[in-house]
Amino acid sequence: MILARLLLPLFVLFPSVALGGLPPVISDSEVAALEARLLAEIEDNRTRTCVRPVLRGRSAAGPADTDIVSVVEGDEGLRECYEFIQQFEASVFGPPDAANERQTGLMARFSKVCASLPPAIERATAHADACSPYLPGRRPMPGLMGLQRTLRAARHLAALVVLSDRAGEAADRFLDLVRFAQDLGRGGGSMVMTMLATSMIREILSNDLPQLLARPELTDEDLVRIRRGLGQLIETEPSLQRSIAADTTWLAYEAGLPLLRGPGWAPPGGYSAGNQARPADYEPDLLPLVTPGQERRFILAAIMDLGRRHGEACPESATLAECYLGLRAMTEAMRGWRSVPGWLRALQTLAAPSPWEAWLRHLRELVQEMVSVPFESYVPGYAVRPFLLGALRLQVAVLREARRTGRCPTAEDLGTPAWRERIRDPGTGGALVLRVGEGGGIVVESAAPIWKAAEESPPAMPIRCH
Numbered sequence: 107m108i109l110a111r112l113l114l115p116l117f118v119l120f121p122s123v124a125l126g127g128l129p130p131v132i133s134d135s136e137v138a139a140l141e142a143r144l145l146a147e148i149e150d151n152r153t154r155t156c157v158r159p160v161l162r163g164r165s166a167a168g169p170a171d172t173d174i175v176s177v178v179e180g181d182e183g184l185r186e187c188y189e190f191i192q193q194f195e196a197s198v199f200g201p202p203d204a205a206n207e208r209q210t211g212l213m214a215r216f217s218k219v220c221a222s223l224p225p226a227i228e229r230a231t232a233h234a235d236a237c238s239p240y241l242p243g244r245r246p247m248p249g250l251m252g253l254q255r256t257l258r259a260a261r262h263l264a265a266l267v268v269l270s271d272r273a274g275e276a277a278d279r280f281l282d283l284v285r286f287a288q289d290l291g292r293g294g295g296s297m298v299m300t301m302l303a304t305s306m307i308r309e310i311l312s313n314d315l316p317q318l319l320a321r322p323e324l325t326d327e328d329l330v331r332i333r334r335g336l337g338q339l340i341e342t343e344p345s346l347q348r349s350i351a352a353d354t355t356w357l358a359y360e361a362g363l364p365l366l367r368g369p370g371w372a373p374p375g376g377y378s379a380g381n382q383a384r385p386a387d388y389e390p391d392l393l394p395l396v397t398p399g400q401e402r403r404f405i406l407a408a409i410m411d412l413g414r415r416h417g418e419a420c421p422e423s424a425t426l427a428e429c430y431l432g433l434r435a436m437t438e439a440m441r442g443w444r445s446v447p448g449w450l451r452a453l454q455t456l457a458a459p460s461p462w463e464a465w466l467r468h469l470r471e472l473v474q475e476m477v478s479v480p481f482e483s484y485v486p487g488y489a490v491r492p493f494l495l496g497a498l499r500l501q502v503a504v505l506r507e508a509r510r511t512g513r514c515p516t517a518e519d520l521g522t523p524a525w526r527e528r529i530r531d532p533g534t535g536g537a538l539v540l541r542v543g544e545g546g547g548i549v550v551e552s553a554a555p556i557w558k559a560a561e562e563s564p565p566a567m568p569i570r571c572h
Contacts (some may be wrong), residue, residue, distance in 0.1 A: 107367045131396055131466060138365070140403075140410055144363060147355050148243030153428075156293040158238035158342040161281055161335050161475035163232065170233035170244070174289060177226050178239075179257065181250050187220035188252065191259045198260055213266075216259075223260055226281050227427040231285040237293035242356040245380035255330055257287065257306045265314065268474055274322040274328040280310050280318065281335040288339065296356055297484060304488055311494035312567070320570060326509065333502040340495045346488045347422045347429060350481050354413035357477060362406035396469065399553055404466075408473035415474075416481070427555035431481035440475055484500035486560045497567040498548055500529060504571050514571035517548050543568055 132140075155169070166173075178187045191198055197212045230236075264279035287307045292299035319332075320323075323456045360377055396404060419432035446454075458464035502527075508514050517540050520529065529538045529550070543549040551566040 111295065120377050125211070131400040132407050132467075137403045137405070140407055141363070141366070144358050144410065145405075151241035151243045151294065151352075154237050154241065154244075154293050155235050156289075157234050158292075160232055160340055161285055161338060162233060162278065162331070165234040166229065166232040166234065170236040170289060171231055171239040172249045172288070173230035173233065174227070174236075175239050175245070177223075177230050177286070178253050178290075180252070180256075180505070184220075186227060187223055187259070188256065190216060190219050191255050192252075194256060196440055199262060204303070213261075217263065217266060220259055221262060223256070224282070227260055227286050228282050231282050236289040237468065238290050238299070240290070240296065240299060241294055242296070242352055242359050246373075246375050247296060247299060249379040250298065254302060257283070257303075260286075261306065261310060268314075268318055268321070271323055273318055273324045274331075277315070277318055277324070277328060277332050277335075280314055280334070281339070284310055284339055285504075288342065288344055290342040291349050294345070294352035294355075297349050297353045297479070297481065300344075300346070300349040301403075301484055301487065304491060307491055308487075311491070311498060313376075315498055316501070317395055319498070320507060320572075326506070327464070327483050329502055329506050329509075333499055333506070336499040336502065338496055340492065340499065343480060343492055343495075345422055346426065346485065347420050347424065350416055350420055350429075350433075351413060353479065353481075354409060354416055358406060358409045358413065360566075361477075362409045365402035365405055390496065396432035404469065406471055408470045409477060410480060411470060412474045420481070425555065426485055427559040430482050430485040430556055432481070433485070437482060440471070440478060482560075486556060486562055489552075489554065489556045492564050493538075493554065493565050495566065497550045497569075500538065501567070501569055504548075504569055508571035515548075520548065 127171050159165075176184065176362075194212050194216070197208070219533055237244075240247045241292035260279075260283050263281065264276050267276040267279060290303045294513050297305075313334075324332075356378075360373060364371055365374070415436060416433070419436045420429035424432065454464070502518075516568050519525070520540055529540065536552050538551045540553060541549050548569040549566050550569055552564040554564070557564040
């Protein structure tokens, strides 16, 4: 009843509406142009190449898609491993207890049945062309709980190699796993997969590799190989901006485009896991003063316009700090719109020079409010990745210098011109800064502008030389 009272003035202003003749929201030519643009983006994803150097050895032929999919979704050679870790996840990944014979036995079996997982990850990372297979339209996304278990299992297996006093081999496995996680988002993977991979990358870079670098059995050759690998990972960090854009493309392809198709239609290859809404079967009943057929068109147009707004707020040329500020301004604008009472929005629409155009803008904002994600909240977490890579590369350089000179470099030593090029934050446009920690040791901290923009404390890492 309240909605009817609010909409009554619109029927007075738009007599054609009152008589049943709604003005077109999206014309045939406009919707054809939207479809063509979306399908061109999908085709670009299907044929995209993402060339980057391999960490070790010669590169394998062809793109990495098949080998990445084998790891993520589990081929025949990995199925027993995946079934095992799903069944015994709590025991395998729980705190180690040498006195627990059952856990000890499960760990031995885990190492055996999952022995093929590290080589599978190494094969997947050996390709020079390594776009994510899960770019929108390239392949539907699988369920991510299984992927999370797989990444944890691979990390756990690398940690077991460390305990076997094979630190150099363990370093290779950890670096392979970081590279594999990078590739899951390379070329514009979805944000949910990108941030799941980011969580694993941060765990390895902030915990596993710092502990590994403290192992005395690492040789000079190991340190050289680790530093070279970290440098390659730094230089080939995927674009977060592309992942943000990809999320809207995915939404348009799997939720917007099906609205224009008949019931039962699905994108080639099917919907991604978890997309159970079956948009093609959706019965429009959301937007007032819009016919069902026009509503279907309008939702696709609103989603693609949202992608345009994300692209303007966070273009690929922008720094992470600039992206954060642009995306936050976009979210705040939406919140400001949401805070205006509905009756006042209706009055503002009526008072506009072109009430029908103002009404369409209102409806577009309504759709975008429902599907928009505050992407700026993910930017600081992603920005930790390049900081940790840069800090670890500095850590390795300090270790090598200590072995060469027989003494630990001081903060003053690290401030000399010879070290300045090494002391920089490689992905966010800001320098690494050094300070003396509470215990007297050296601490490296990020001075990238993202932390000031996000009003967060910058990440830091202690630097050790033994």
